[in-house]
Amino acid sequence: MYKLDDKINFQNKRNDILTVGEILIDMISTDYDDHSKCNTYQKFFGGSPSNIAVNVSRLGIHSLVASALGKDGMGVFLTNQLQLAGIDTKCVQKVDYSTSMVVVSKSKSTPTPIFYRGADYYLAYTPELEEAVDNSKIVHFSCWPISMKPVRHTIEKVIERARENNVLVCFDPNYHPKIWHKGEDGVEYVKSMFKKVDIVKPSEDDAERLFGKDTHENQVEKFLKFGAKLVIMTLGKDGAIVSNGKEIIKLNTLATDVIDTTGAGDAFWSGFYAAVVKGYTLREAFTLGFAVSAYKLKYTGAIVALPKLEVIKNMYGL
């Protein structure tokens, strides 16, 4: 049971958070349009767990990325970006497949991504990865790596190893049917993960894709029923609803100016992680998650130049 006014007591580990899963090229159109008309695209560093790793490093805790990239120019670009952000790339693997990519048209509503998966799902469970799990306080992953083999087996081993070593396991159930193998029931597999992890942070849309439409309270209940220990369901401009199975609370955002919502969920995770590692209570960490998210929302891009967590804390009078 995670008491909301408690801190999480981590063992003394060399690394704070290990993200396991996708680093991607985000290829984004420069015009607002579907792909049939826009011709020019720009490439960006992408992949939600990797964005979190970069964010938390800027907020002031240590992160490590375990991902598989292709032996191509895109892989070189992404590795360089990680190194520029000061992140150790010893768990970045180079494989004989093209670096994974998502092509998105810039959109004022919900963009329709086109997924090009290659290297990302060939991440292997290596001695370096095992060592990184053992020496981290938190392991984080999303639906990407569990959606396809062989990386699914890698994640299963990572979770098992993390549990044996008292590593906090956090899961972003960002289910999207298009990343799943045709004919496989991704929804059931995602649901089967909740009992194996500590914290899940679905968005309202994730919950609807997994469980259908329902009230916020009922959705949170469903995650708990499937075994989640702490559920943080983000609701966009309406904040979040959190439950530990005993207590259910609602949280407001701290956002004032909303310029671009891309990466706001990752910014929340990042602020939350930085805060729990720095010794704040869960309740304080939720608020700090919203502060980091509010900061990010003022700027364009999935990852922005975040200052240290304490700076953001002061900016929002916390």
Added chain:
Amino acid sequence: MYKLDDKINFQNKRNDILTVGEILIDMISTDYDDHSKCNTYQKFFGGSPSNIAVNVSRLGIHSLVASALGKDGMGVFLTNQLQLAGIDTKCVQKVDYSTSMVVVSKSKSTPTPIFYRGADYYLAYTPELEEAVDNSKIVHFSCWPISMKPVRHTIEKVIERARENNVLVCFDPNYHPKIWHKGEDGVEYVKSMFKKVDIVKPSEDDAERLFGKDTHENQVEKFLKFGAKLVIMTLGKDGAIVSNGKEIIKLNTLATDVIDTTGAGDAFWSGFYAAVVKGYTLREAFTLGFAVSAYKLKYTGAIVALPKLEVIKNMYGL
């Protein structure tokens, strides 16, 4: 035996040439650099057989494209481009995979492509495709569709059907190890195709990738030994060497200004096809292939606004 001063006698068919295989998005960087530094890309209609279909339509013969596209904005874009070129899209299939893409950095030497294969290899053998084979004079394909299943089976059935219906079968052995499935011997499979087709047009580089380095004459001999009936090996600025197994001839290019070599091989195929369909002898068709290639070389891009074959013929004093 194809006598070089003979015409090819086609049966009376509704369509001239059916290209079976890849339509792709070519995503090309705007800067000369590897992908690690350039950030902006432009998308283009691509895929060698589809380029040939567009070219020959401009040169004045009828073409049909059989390809599989994703149900996404890229698929819409490519379908629109075919329709703008006046090509019937009844054999273009929409499948549940992302439209295939090749990412290339603009390069002054040989660019390194990154392949993202999705929809293209799900082309099915349908009644529409069978009808298109029956009603075409020529069927053309490249190494892409034979490199992966299930489309490989589609090509095998297309060849079988074409042979039963006296359709000329032409094969571009543009072998590239990266489009082949890991662990499979693509070279051996490509070699096994030569006896099943009528005409093969390797480039010098294709021959080297398939057979290793050797003299031009020896390379051509190898294609013949594996069962090819007519071999046209293009040699870049040095023209081509052609053999029907009895006679071996050398041909010069007609190129004067070389602005961009992209698509020059497809332009040669296109001029050759338009010429044989219009009743020129093989020897004349080789020269007209070089005339169309020379015209294309004066402009930037894989496909350029070709005039009718007769206009190009006159321009080059043929």
